Amino acid sequence: MATSTSIAHVESESPLRHALGIVPGVLLLAAIGYAGKFLEHFFNTYAKSHHWTFPNIEYVLWAIIIGLLISNTVGVAKVFQAGVATYEFWLKLGIVLLGARFVLADVLKLGGISLALVVIEITVSLALMTFLGRLFKLKPKLISLLAIGSSICGVSAIIAAKGAIDADDEDASFAMAAILALGALALFTFPAIAHGLHMNDVSYGLWAGLGVDNTAEATAAGALYSDAAGKVAVLAKTARNAFIGFVVLAYAIYWAGQGKAEAVTNKAAFLWRKFPKFILGFLFMSLLVGFHAFSKDQVASLGNLSKWAFLLTFAGVGLGTNFRVMSRQGLRPFIVGALGEVLIAGLTLGLVVGTNRIWGL
């Protein structure tokens, strides 16, 4: 994958050269993101001035579409690749800054609901993907990677698990391709289904956070519906990400027990190593706002900084999705992933709608 190539490549470079090397790609992300923002504004103004009924296409979708078009036609030139690979950083930066827009009480309330739903989602997803993987006779470690990727947080979880269970590069690429392809499809299907069902922002945000696997795609899917839904999607997805260490540890212990992975000696250190630290940053930021460390205007500024960071992320999501490369990974893991994801999307939708009916979201 482009990401691993560029990381391996920069290891031997000086920090200054590395920093300079990412500049073109970051500028490309910014240009595409800003173009998305411009197109949203342009089409809205044009349609209004000509009295047209034109659906509001959010900057999020424009940025993703432009990225997808570039990636799948001319491709991302080598000079941009290192910078484009930073979109994970912008995503995490955006999430930490987004913490400023949550009052801690909201985090605890929504986070509590999310956590309860996440536990159910993870348990069912793991069981379902394992069943489907065995049914389609996939390799056992590929089944583990697909199960971890679809139950928790996509690519990050697969990368975390790959080392822990000594999985092949090929299996990890299969699992990542399936998760990314399905995440790209979710960007278009989730908002359409939710509009059809007239879901409210909180319900939809929860569904996107629970049902879309990769954090970047879950954030984008939420933001495509509304700003408020985007916030909730990030919170639900963050709650899901918090489980990464526990699930990967369970799989590492299982495979070590089978004699096919290294034994985990210090479980607490393992959990800390795998825990996504940006979640702590998100909570800390929310805590600071709870203690009135920032004025109202300052909170708005932090929220806007978070949006700018997400803008680069959404451009990176499009640029990082290459359907030709994904199609080379084979059909069976994709079918298993697709079947599992459709069932998980249906299950999480049922969970969220049920929770909304009972407790009112």
Next chain:
Amino acid sequence: MPADKSSPPARSLSLDTWAVIVALALALAVKFGALKSVPW
């Protein structure tokens, strides 16, 4: 290996940690007026 020993320790910080450090730096910049009113 010598090549490994020469790696600067700052490189070992994870992406998550960098994200938190940069976010806190931005929050401080907003708090103390270095970044005034960020528009969207």
